[in-house]
Amino acid sequence: MTAVSSACYRRVLGSVCTSMDGRRTPASRIAFPLDSCKKRPYPRHIPTGPKGMESLTIDGRTLPILAGDTILDTARRGGIDIPTLCWYPKLPTVGNCRICLVTVAESDKLQPACATPAEDGMIIQSEDEASVTNRRGVLDLLLQRYPGDHLANGGRTAPRNEFEEYVVRYDVPVRAARELPLRLGDERPGDVMIQHDMSLCILCTRCVRACESIQEVGVLDVGQRGASTEIIVGGDGDPDHASCTWCGECVRVCPTNAIFEVLPRSRFTPESIRHPDRVVRSICPYCGVGCQIDVAVKDEQIMRVTSPWIEDDTPNNGSTCVKGRFGYDFTDHRDRLQVPLIRKGWVRNGDTWTWTGEFPRMREGPWPTIQQLGGTRKPRPPKRSIGKPPQTG
Numbered sequence: 001m002t003a004v005s006s007a008c009y010r011r012v013l014g015s016v017c018t019s020m021d022g023r024r025t026p027a028s029r030i031a032f033p034l035d036s037c038k039k040r041p042y043p044r045h046i047p048t049g050p051k052g053m054e055s056l057t058i059d060g061r062t063l064p065i066l067a068g069d070t071i072l073d074t075a076r077r078g079g080i081d082i083p084t085l086c087w088y089p090k091l092p093t094v095g096n097c098r099i100c101l102v103t104v105a106e107s108d109k110l111q112p113a114c115a116t117p118a119e120d121g122m123i124i125q126s127e128d129e130a131s132v133t134n135r136r137g138v139l140d141l142l143l144q145r146y147p148g149d150h151l152a153n154g155g156r157t158a159p160r161n162e163f164e165e166y167v168v169r170y171d172v173p174v175r176a177a178r179e180l181p182l183r184l185g186d187e188r189p190g191d192v193m194i195q196h197d198m199s200l201c202i203l204c205t206r207c208v209r210a211c212e213s214i215q216e217v218g219v220l221d222v223g224q225r226g227a228s229t230e231i232i233v234g235g236d237g238d239p240d241h242a243s244c245t246w247c248g249e250c251v252r253v254c255p256t257n258a259i260f261e262v263l264p265r266s267r268f269t270p271e272s273i274r275h276p277d278r279v280v281r282s283i284c285p286y287c288g289v290g291c292q293i294d295v296a297v298k299d300e301q302i303m304r305v306t307s308p309w310i311e312d313d314t315p316n317n318g319s320t321c322v323k324g325r326f327g328y329d330f331t332d333h334r335d336r337l338q339v340p341l342i343r344k345g346w347v348r349n350g351d352t353w354t355w356t357g358e359f360p361r362m363r364e365g366p367w368p369t370i371q372q373l374g375g376t377r378k379p380r381p382p383k384r385s386i387g388k389p390p391q392t393g
Helices: 071-077 129-145 162-169 206-214 249-253 322-326 355-363 367-374
Strands: 009-011 016-018 024-026 031-033 055-058 061-064 101-104 123-125 194-196 220-223 230-233 259-261 278-283 292-298 301-306 342-344 347-349
Touching: 055 071, 061 071, 101 129, 129 162, 206 220, 206 249, 249 259, 301 322
Parallel strands: 055 123
Antiparallel strands: 009 031, 016 024, 055 061, 101 123, 194 259, 220 230, 278 292, 292 301, 342 347
């Protein structure tokens, strides 16, 4: 008989059980094992967390578990970086990259951290020999689809993307640059904001799930089979004909820069854009929703705009529209106003002026009109009525 811990038992209320000798016993005093205990893939260990709180141990650190957590959720909240390529916040979990496999005590095989529920008392190793060997093997296989010259020519010292950072981190050997066969979709029509280089695609499907789950448009999909599998654009292949909103979610989640943002200034490179001088938290200046944005600044110029993942309720919840992400060329435009202008006659100029000197001129105007423009004691009338005698009564 398999032993089941006392914590896994429940009591059944509201019925009476009769034993073989005829004695009637209230069912509330009879314990039955929970179904979840019978199916539990991992044996329970002695809890090591605070009293009354479930916890697990990852790489020697005891971390609390929240309801619905996976191993990856608990690890990231505790500051432990378990590498992932297919997993991303807010996206459905698919667990197809297999780079997040970790060792769970008393389990006979590695488990995907992104899809394995966190259990009280688990003992996990994320950087042991078995886990690291598996990651090196997965990265080596993915490099078969990846142009070697991207890492051979300086990529070791300045990784361009998330995938290259993992290759460098686990010291995966990069083969010499070679001519890869052109795959369908490598030369894909782009846009002034978003471009594609599908020779860098590792088929993690982040972009497909982001387009479907976050933006709910479904422009991207997985096409073909086997070695010919690729990410395709729905319809005739033209994003404009596939209801693409150019929100940039696919750019944000891509771990290899196969889908990338066209940099507004040629002097910014993919390497430099990953290392701005500072990132400023701000609010999108366009509409009145108040979306929160992160502005990456280098040499006092805007390099790119993203939206932060924030746990509390924010209007945009980490997403932006096409204007909020890409519409910032106006900041350095030559026609942008640098100083306030005053119309004198039919000519506008930027002569030096002060409010003290201009207030007397404002008083020369008709007082009812000034009240209509700046008054706060009555509702503001429509613009077409400004300058007309105010209505009374």
